[in-house]
Amino acid sequence: MLERHQIEAPDGRICEIAIGRGIANAAALVLPNAGRVGVVAQPTVEQLATKLAVEIGDSGTAADVLVLPDGDEAKNLLTVESVYEWLNRQGFTRHDMLVAVGGGALTDVAGFVAATYLRGIEVSYLPTTLLGAVDASIGGKTGVNVGGKNLAGAFRHPARVVVDLDIIDALPEGLLREGAAETVKAGFIADEEIIAEYERAGLGAEIDVVVPAAIRVKVETVQSDFTEQGRRAFLNYGHTLGHAVEIAAGISHGDAVAIGMVAAGAVSAAAVGFAHHERQQEIIGRIGLPVNVPGLERAEVECLMGRDKKRDREGLRMVLLEDFGRPLLRHVDEDLLEVGFAAIGVE
Ligand SMILES: NC(=O)c1ccc[n+]([C@@H]2O[C@H](COP(=O)([O-])OP(=O)(O)OC[C@H]3O[C@@H](n4cnc5c(N)ncnc54)[C@H](O)[C@@H]3O)[C@@H](O)[C@H]2O)c1
Ligand SMILES: [Zn+2]
Incomplete structure (x- = not known):
């Protein structure tokens, strides 16, 4: 191939x-x-x-x-x-x-x-x-x-x-898991085949299936949006909370994005009726990625989110999912954010 x-x-x-x-x-x-x-x-x-x-x-x-x-x-x-x-x-x-x-x-x-x-x-x-x-x-x-x-x-x-x-x-398991967070993210925002493969096999997902598919998602997204005003933002799914917990908890980017996607999934369920929040969380867990991060101070995480590049003047904008493959950018208020924090164990 x-x-x-x-x-x-x-x-x-x-x-x-x-x-x-x-x-x-x-x-x-x-x-x-x-x-x-x-x-x-x-x-x-x-x-x-x-x-x-x-x-x-x-x-x-x-x-x-x-x-x-x-x-x-x-x-x-x-x-x-x-x-x-x-x-x-x-x-x-x-x-x-x-x-x-x-x-x-x-x-x-x-x-x-x-x-x-x-x-x-x-x-x-x-x-x-x-x-x-x-x-x-x-x-x-x-x-x-x-x-x-x-x-x-x-x-x-x-x-x-x-x-x-x-x-x-040939990569060691740790590096495969680290990269799987972004690979399965490409699935959640745009590709059923990636989702199905990780759901089937977890970290044993066929590289020949998931890698070309994830690259296709990124290529198409980048090609359609060089200015980063529109679709390219969808690649930030899981990254708004993810970046904050990455710094607050001192964990790897992959682990943080995994947790961020769980939070975004919960917010999506509450805000736009995303029906696969639990299934998404199971897939993330099946890969061996963390699905929560207990013991963090909510105030600290929120403060870190305030410094995130993705927070614009009108408040916090997050990538949510209406369905697998149907991302959208939405303003998220305090109440919705609360749902996201609760889902990942941040009190
Ligand atoms: N430019 C972009 O759009 C973009 C997007 C996402 C991430 N990044 C950046 O990418 C970096 C993270 O990438 P990463 O996870 O590849 O980290 P990395 O480059 O630090 O590599 C992680 C570790 O794996 C080792 N390694 C590399 N290849 C290996 C191999 N074949 N076998 C065994 N070990 C190997 C490296 O030496 C390193 O110790 C961050 O700096 C991040 O900011 C950039
Ligand atoms: Zn990332």
């Missing part, structure tokens, strides 16, 4: 996405006219990055590897500067390109470098986490943390995204 998509960015640049097995190779990632290639990678996937660099070299294009510090903590301007300096030392020009090998933290940094170095160079992404494959690598958002999360960034679509399902299949 090889599935391909294209996103045409507002600046006219084309992002080509390929999904398949055993497709993480030089030909898929390197643009034919690239002068030289800088491969940036996370330490956990250094071997894969080195193998690729050798292959790129064998195909006649000079390629070096730079391993960056790991994780979201390293998604900062210091790391960005270290990449700039590395590119300077190699005499990088606009005809040269980056290949980013790693999870979302790594592709966000590489994308930010690509958006800014020499006012823009090409980059291809090889996402190596589930979250990276279905979410971070698609849609053109790049950025780093400067005090707050993702506060410095740029829109820049990579030239290519290569999603090798062999890599995703």
Whole structure:
């Protein structure tokens, strides 16, 4: 199976996405006219990055590897500067390109470098986490943390995204669960097949089914709404409360989004008659994701929500579901919010 998509960015640049097995190779990632290639990678996937660099070299294009510090903590301007300096030392020009090998933290940094170095160079992404494959690598958002999360960034679509399902299949359970939150979210807002597959098998869901389907949801959503005024907001399902509990409880993004979706499901049931709140909660639990977060101070969570980017001048706007596959944006008042808090054990 090889599935391909294209996103045409507002600046006219084309992002080509390929999904398949055993497709993480030089030909898929390197643009034919690239002068030289800088491969940036996370330490956990250094071997894969080195193998690729050798292959790129064998195909006649000079390629070096730079391993960056790991994780979201390293998604900062210091790391960005270290990449700039590395590119300077190699005499990088606009005809040269980056290949980013790693999870979302790594592709966000590489994308930010690509958006800014020499006012823009090409980059291809090889996402190596589930979250990276279905979410971070698609849609053109790049950025780093400067005090707050993702506060410095740029829109820049990579030239290519290569999603090798062999890599995703081999992930440890923790990373599969972390990414499953965003994958099943794509199902809840837009795809019955993803819902059914996670309902059937929990964390054992077929990667070949859920990953291409979740990518399709993100591609279609992004393609139809580059300005983020309309449909793209639906991708924030579960994120309004999710972001707040992520910070308040110090839990992972995936766990927080899972809890946020449970809350949003309860609010949806009360506000717009969503009939699948309990079923949604069961599916989330079946994946092994948390469905509540007891012990948090409600005042603290609300305060954190006030600082959330999704709170506009008229009050709190949340993505709700009228049904699976039928999201809508709605203003949520205090009483409705109460229902959401109660559902996740925040008093
Ligand atoms: N740009 C966007 O639109 C967007 C969307 C969602 C999330 N993000 C960002 O993505 C980041 C989260 O992504 P993530 O969950 O991939 O985190 P991550 O990149 O920090 O990776 C998580 C861990 O998995 C390791 N890892 C990577 N590939 C592996 C592999 N194949 N096998 C074993 N370990 C591996 C990494 O080294 C790291 O330790 C956050 O920084 C978030 O802000 C960006
Ligand atoms: Zn998210």
